[in-house]
Amino acid sequence: MRSVCILGTGYVGLVTGACLAEMGNRVTCVDIDARRIRSLQAGEVPFCEPGLNELVQRNIVSKRLSFSSEYSVGISGADVIFLCLPTPSSPSGAADTRILRSAVESLAPLISPPYPVIVNKSTAPVGTCSLLKRLLQKNNLGLHSVQVVSNPEFLREGSAISDFMHPDRVVIGAQDSAAAASIESLYAPLDTTVLITDWKTSEMIKYASNAYLATKISFVNEVANVCELVGADVSQVTAGMGLDRRIGSSFLRPGVGYGGSCFPKDVLALTHVAVMHNMHPRLLRAVMEVNADQAKRVLHKLKGQLGDLDGALIGVWGIAYKPDTDDIREAPAIEIIRLLEQEGARVRAYDPVAMPKAAPNLPDVTMCSDAYDAAVGADAVLLLTEWKEFESVDLHRVAASMSTPILIDGRNVIDQAKAESAGFRYTGVGRGTSTVAGFGRQERMQRAS
Numbered sequence: 001m002r003s004v005c006i007l008g009t010g011y012v013g014l015v016t017g018a019c020l021a022e023m024g025n026r027v028t029c030v031d032i033d034a035r036r037i038r039s040l041q042a043g044e045v046p047f048c049e050p051g052l053n054e055l056v057q058r059n060i061v062s063k064r065l066s067f068s069s070e071y072s073v074g075i076s077g078a079d080v081i082f083l084c085l086p087t088p089s090s091p092s093g094a095a096d097t098r099i100l101r102s103a104v105e106s107l108a109p110l111i112s113p114p115y116p117v118i119v120n121k122s123t124a125p126v127g128t129c130s131l132l133k134r135l136l137q138k139n140n141l142g143l144h145s146v147q148v149v150s151n152p153e154f155l156r157e158g159s160a161i162s163d164f165m166h167p168d169r170v171v172i173g174a175q176d177s178a179a180a181a182s183i184e185s186l187y188a189p190l191d192t193t194v195l196i197t198d199w200k201t202s203e204m205i206k207y208a209s210n211a212y213l214a215t216k217i218s219f220v221n222e223v224a225n226v227c228e229l230v231g232a233d234v235s236q237v238t239a240g241m242g243l244d245r246r247i248g249s250s251f252l253r254p255g256v257g258y259g260g261s262c263f264p265k266d267v268l269a270l271t272h273v274a275v276m277h278n279m280h281p282r283l284l285r286a287v288m289e290v291n292a293d294q295a296k297r298v299l300h301k302l303k304g305q306l307g308d309l310d311g312a313l314i315g316v317w318g319i320a321y322k323p324d325t326d327d328i329r330e331a332p333a334i335e336i337i338r339l340l341e342q343e344g345a346r347v348r349a350y351d352p353v354a355m356p357k358a359a360p361n362l363p364d365v366t367m368c369s370d371a372y373d374a375a376v377g378a379d380a381v382l383l384l385t386e387w388k389e390f391e392s393v394d395l396h397r398v399a400a401s402m403s404t405p406i407l408i409d410g411r412n413v414i415d416q417a418k419a420e421s422a423g424f425r426y427t428g429v430g431r432g433t434s435t436v437a438g439f440g441r442q443e444r445m446q447r448a449s
């Protein structure tokens, strides 16, 4: 059993802490947000992540997992300290490492021999481990022998526990083989490949991985856009591509663009690093450009059906940036709702879990009790997050309640034939040229009256 301290109880910190406790370690999670710590002490997870409530509660009861808002409490006696802290975009696009740096300055005076290994799990640019090591030495003269390790996290929100417990790989970047072995042994219960590298390589693996996944999404979105123009069906195109083992079938699903707290900021940060080294990151820039346009395409499709959006009532299904999370950071739905409002449309929205977080950011949006409620009287419904429950809505009931039965399926969730037989004018992503004409503004107004 190891004694572990986790700084930061967000998606990464809390999942890491709870999973390491489940693996038999004694874990204290520390956060500067005292309210968050109080709710965690009461066994309440402050965000939506499947299975996490049960995991946290079980490990609190077994006394392997505890929470504190005091660094000194978590750090005292710890063998390993994980930094799971935010690294947001700064105005220049670079990853802002100020929170990481200030956390290390705060913890430096609190540690003494035998020193814990300091592990950075936050996504932070190449050079961060080296910087943290220098900061430790500056803030505590005895810290020359303290070891810093890079251990990037690859979990996905919505399947975070399973991703942590069954990772495709664990990456450890270290200067010192004993420090690497110490962190490797923490992961020993997991059946996975452990890749040990130097600091810089480990830091780069995380950025390269996220940038590649974002590139795949923008690539398939661009392919889908071409499919629309030439009349091909992107779902069959990607099925055909995915059967090629060199390509693989994952991350080949077109939609309204990537979002969340990672891909947008990490692609931007990698672009910034390249620019700082006098490189022109053309591919990464194109990835971001395609992504920004993909959200706007939803509006173009809507206008193609409705014409002017001024005064239109639009139902929105899904706000979270992806299903099984209430995370709305950089969610494409939020951007699309803002664009709708700029055009003068009114919005009724429904998301199974993200509405409490979204409502303060969207004061003019009517938050609804379910998908049916969001569609009542609407001129069109936009499906923007692929929540499972949207697959089984009664399309006849929805169509009958709408002013004009238009469905823009931004995630290709709904069966087109079923939607059309329920009376919808359906537009998906990359599903060939629509064979049905749109409703003009006049027809819309006639139907509404």
Ligand SMILES: NC(=O)c1ccc[n+]([C@@H]2O[C@H](COP(=O)([O-])OP(=O)(O)OC[C@H]3O[C@@H](n4cnc5c(N)ncnc54)[C@H](O)[C@@H]3O)[C@@H](O)[C@H]2O)c1
Residues within 6 Å of the ligand: 007, 008, 009, 010, 011, 012, 013, 030, 031, 032, 033, 036, 084, 085, 086, 087, 099, 102, 103, 121, 122, 123, 124, 153, 154, 155, 156, 157, 261, 262
């Ligand atoms: N969310 C993901 O899916 C994911 C996946 C892989 C990597 N990452 C990376 O992991 C890092 C953390 O991401 P997250 O999504 O868990 O963040 P988050 O915003 O969900 O949580 C961060 C937590 O850190 C706390 N905090 C802030 N300053 C602190 C300080 N000085 N001391 C202690 N706690 C402090 C905040 O109160 C918050 O609870 C980021 O670098 C992110 O890019 C995130």
